[in-house]
Amino acid sequence: MKKYDKLVTNAAGRVVPEFFNGKEHTPYLGVGKYRPTGRKYAPPIATCADYPNDGNKTVPSIKDALIKADIKDGMTISSHHHFRNGDLIANQVFDAAHELGIKDLMWFPSASFPCHEHLIKYLDDGTIHHIEGSMNGPLGKYASEGKMSGLGVLRSHGGRYQAVQDGDVHIDIAVIAAPTADAFGNATGDRGPAACGLLGFALADSQYADKVIVVTDNLVPFPCYPWQIHGNYVDYVVVVDQVGIPEKIISGTTQITKSPDRLLIAELTAQFCDAAGIVRDGFSYQAGAGGTALSIGIYFAEMLKKRNIKARFIRAGSNLYPVKMLEDGLVDYILDGQTFDLEGVRSMRENPNHVNTSPFTSYNYHGKGNFASLVDVVILGATEVDLGFNANVVTHSDGYLLHGIGGWQNCLFSKCTIMPIPLFRDRMPVVIDEVTTLCGPGELIDVIVTERGIAINPLREDLIDKTKNSGLPIKTIEQLKDEAEAICGKPSKPELDDEVIAAIKWVDGTVIDAVKKVPGK
Amino acid sequence: MKKYDKLVTNAAGRVVPEFFNGKEHTPYLGVGKYRPTGRKYAPPIATCADYPNDGNKTVPSIKDALIKADIKDGMTISSHHHFRNGDLIANQVFDAAHELGIKDLMWFPSASFPCHEHLIKYLDDGTIHHIEGSMNGPLGKYASEGKMSGLGVLRSHGGRYQAVQDGDVHIDIAVIAAPTADAFGNATGDRGPAACGLLGFALADSQYADKVIVVTDNLVPFPCYPWQIHGNYVDYVVVVDQVGIPEKIISGTTQITKSPDRLLIAELTAQFCDAAGIVRDGFSYQAGAGGTALSIGIYFAEMLKKRNIKARFIRAGSNLYPVKMLEDGLVDYILDGQTFDLEGVRSMRENPNHVNTSPFTSYNYHGKGNFASLVDVVILGATEVDLGFNANVVTHSDGYLLHGIGGWQNCLFSKCTIMPIPLFRDRMPVVIDEVTTLCGPGELIDVIVTERGIAINPLREDLIDKTKNSGLPIKTIEQLKDEAEAICGKPSKPELDDEVIAAIKWVDGTVIDAVKKVPGK
Numbered sequence A, B: 001m002k003k004y005d006k007l008v009t010n011a012a013g014r015v016v017p018e019f020f021n022g023k024e025h026t027p028y029l030g031v032g033k034y035r036p037t038g039r040k041y042a043p044p045i046a047t048c049a050d051y052p053n054d055g056n057k058t059v060p061s062i063k064d065a066l067i068k069a070d071i072k073d074g075m076t077i078s079s080h081h082h083f084r085n086g087d088l089i090a091n092q093v094f095d096a097a098h099e100l101g102i103k104d105l106m107w108f109p110s111a112s113f114p115c116h117e118h119l120i121k122y123l124d125d126g127t128i129h130h131i132e133g134s135m136n137g138p139l140g141k142y143a144s145e146g147k148m149s150g151l152g153v154l155r156s157h158g159g160r161y162q163a164v165q166d167g168d169v170h171i172d173i174a175v176i177a178a179p180t181a182d183a184f185g186n187a188t189g190d191r192g193p194a195a196c197g198l199l200g201f202a203l204a205d206s207q208y209a210d211k212v213i214v215v216t217d218n219l220v221p222f223p224c225y226p227w228q229i230h231g232n233y234v235d236y237v238v239v240v241d242q243v244g245i246p247e248k249i250i251s252g253t254t255q256i257t258k259s260p261d262r263l264l265i266a267e268l269t270a271q272f273c274d275a276a277g278i279v280r281d282g283f284s285y286q287a288g289a290g291g292t293a294l295s296i297g298i299y300f301a302e303m304l305k306k307r308n309i310k311a312r313f314i315r316a317g318s319n320l321y322p323v324k325m326l327e328d329g330l331v332d333y334i335l336d337g338q339t340f341d342l343e344g345v346r347s348m349r350e351n352p353n354h355v356n357t358s359p360f361t362s363y364n365y366h367g368k369g370n371f372a373s374l375v376d377v378v379i380l381g382a383t384e385v386d387l388g389f390n391a392n393v394v395t396h397s398d399g400y401l402l403h404g405i406g407g408w409q410n411c412l413f414s415k416c417t418i419m420p421i422p423l424f425r426d427r428m429p430v431v432i433d434e435v436t437t438l439c440g441p442g443e444l445i446d447v448i449v450t451e452r453g454i455a456i457n458p459l460r461e462d463l464i465d466k467t468k469n470s471g472l473p474i475k476t477i478e479q480l481k482d483e484a485e486a487i488c489g490k491p492s493k494p495e496l497d498d499e500v501i502a503a504i505k506w507v508d509g510t511v512i513d514a515v516k517k518v519p520g521k
Helices: A062-068 A090-099 A114-124 A138-144 A157-165 A200-208 A260-275 A291-307 A320-327 A342-350 A461-467 A477-488 B062-068 B090-099 B114-124 B138-144 B157-165 B200-208 B260-275 B291-307 B320-327 B342-350 B461-467 B477-488
Strands: A004-009 A015-020 A076-079 A105-109 A128-131 A152-154 A173-178 A211-216 A236-239 A284-287 A311-318 A331-339 A354-356 A377-379 A384-386 A417-420 A447-450 A453-456 A500-505 A511-516 B004-009 B015-020 B076-079 B105-109 B128-131 B152-154 B173-178 B211-216 B236-239 B284-287 B311-318 B331-339 B354-356 B377-379 B384-386 B417-420 B447-450 B453-456 B500-505 B511-516
Touching (some): A062 A090, A062 A211, A062 A236, A076 A200, A090 A114, A090 A173, A114 A138, A138 A500, A173 A200, A200 A331, A260 A291, A260 A461, A284 A291, A311 A320, A320 A331, A320 A342, A331 A342, A342 A354, B015 B500, B062 B090, B062 B211, B062 B236, B076 B200, B090 B114, B114 B128, B114 B138, B138 B500, B200 B331, B260 B291, B260 B417, B291 B417, B311 B320, B311 B342, B342 B354, B447 B477, B453 B461, B453 B477
Parallel strands (some): A076 A173, A105 A128, A152 A500, A173 A211, A284 A311, A311 A331, A417 A447, B076 B105, B105 B128, B173 B211, B284 B311, B284 B377, B417 B447
Antiparallel strands (some): A004 A015, A500 A511, B004 B015, B500 B511
């Protein structure tokens, strides 16, 4: 079977395959244009008659659980990435599958990290056929070099929930590593020796997979509460020595940036939000875990404190800074999708107003609304932005697919999307003619903040109007590009093979772009 | 169309219709014998493109919401009963439907109460075709007299979740009265002027109905947290003056029984549990809200305190007594399905170990296990028990269908099911030859405790063995029946018409019994 077929030009002008990994896929039609007509995926009906009356679902090992779950060639095995680079379970799952001689599995992680480089040998020997999920680092490089048997498919957190809910991806066996669980399968991430905060990325897996295996290193008597994962969805529970390395859960940095340029970008971003009237009593924001984003959060906190007002909620990726704001009474709620440090974990465990959310509540585009569009301002990064305000977050300017897509696409639906980015990195302009890979359509990206000026999307006349007398260095996106090129020279487009190695899904399951093979490897 | 057809004898020897309310239904096959082969009901896929970006789903009135939800003749409208006899919304929904000239609706409440007597006129005029749901009081009497156009269908709380999940009942429009909600539709029962504790009975409705309307009298800024009902499932939000009367939420009594007979029954029950080794460190129990059940809980509390041990969890229907045990450190968790007084509401709001549960977690038989079978001992009532330990909880000995079925059937799966009942009521024996209506198969009912002795089901040799030297007045069920008849005389069976007016479902959706019309009315 061909890896992919039927190349067409989608509504964004990108050439994408309509067929890959054995299925048809709809090309991107534009924001809000694709209308689902079907029904949600319907899992088989279970019966209590098949489960132990005493609720004890433990089995001795991951391998035993896979055998009981009737693992077979060609199945889809899912996992979550709340342990990030500290995950110890996904590798063991495929070790066990390999020992059982299983072939052609599809791995469907919510994201993969450098710790999963171990799995390259199983991609090479056919245990794993391909990966659908964000590939941070080595596995992305492996895919970029054309070595994977199927196409990589990158979905946003919301897009992954949508794909499972809608039956685009059918999970045969979900493996959910859990810092604490009971023998019935109730599981939580907010406590236990490997506490990682929450388990929201595994919610869809628990609800829709045929078989669900919970793996824990901290078995407690029923009930394990909170039950972020309901035992009522769980088939087997496995107890192991250690599910994850808590220190490696940390994402990004917990250090405010010290770079003068980054600090300037952060300050300009906060000032822009203020000038645009966004920072007001009851406002809401989402910012990432990078040094610049952290600094913006601190500017917001200072504004709130000075004016004696408070934010209603912060959508997070939490770490010590939003936690401090919550504890200082500067915000009512943290609505958290993943904890980025151990302070985030502690706060979620201790503070009822530090709420664990999921891609279902926050990001699923095929729901009756979601939280993302209710956020007043979201601060996002990008590897590239182009003259149409389109942005790339997955490939480098050399074409390598090295970054996950996370909730980035979903967040674009906020009331104001701002990208604070350096004008160039390593003397490569970040504002360019056309992005290498299209991840976010320009119509949803409102403001680009660089150390040399701020560009507002011409569609946002309201923002242009509100900030025109602010004294902020407002420029056009073309001006920013010209300044970058005046310093770095005109960048050349990366030379890439025609072969497609990965597809980028939009939030509605359509294909927004294809990633090409990096040549000569 | 006939109300019902195809009478057959089921595995319990009861004659039941295989066809009613326009659908085929499987007769009861025995405990754990029916094996579902299909898939869960699959609701249509929604898209955020159809919902307001700012999350504001409010519409001006219940009538407007019904119009927007495209209400039509013959639809199924659901509601929950957490307000019990203080509900103010269900009547208004059918007032609006009547004003719109809609006919032949099926009302699918989780239970109905005397406050819903208002709806008899809509049953008379054809606005409502029939009711599927427990009918406490006037509506049950109405059905018993053969006046309803369709058959009443009684399902346990778990059976109702099962029926919705499995697509046996398709809800067109769910109306969820909520003491607090935000404009996005997130809703909670634990706060607000009409706080009723939780909203778990509406969970299935929110997940599976085509359209979901939240009605609240306490709209708060997003996010309404906790979100017992996810706004992501909600289509419209309506704000009204008052959703319910909190004082009428109270169920049963909050008074310990003063009857010497009832106190004796309570004491014997607690002593039996102790003799059987059930009351030990880490044990769990569920008891109702009647005076006898309350007294049993108090005996348990005293045993725990005296021995300096604690229970792991109480499954509830909570009120001030379990709450006091939680606050006194005599139990780790209350796993609560409905609050029976305002102390229960307060505790659920304030105490993270007072956990709100749902029929999905606790009772759904078509899940991968549920909580009910993990409970060490459950204390249940009955209107009648027969020589086969079969029990009735819905009809009186005169044949009138006056009581709901609640979680009663689901609770029978606990490790030990005890029914503390008086040997007779109003000089009518409670232990009889054969129950008028079969609600619970005798093989699941372990112990009958009366003021004149305790009968243990012969199937439970373990319990017989453990308690044989306890000094407790252990008798056979036949002895109990004989004693009752010696006092009251042999009771005559109620004279009932052949016409079937209601079907009783078992936890797996099969038909365990049919209720006959009370004649001459």
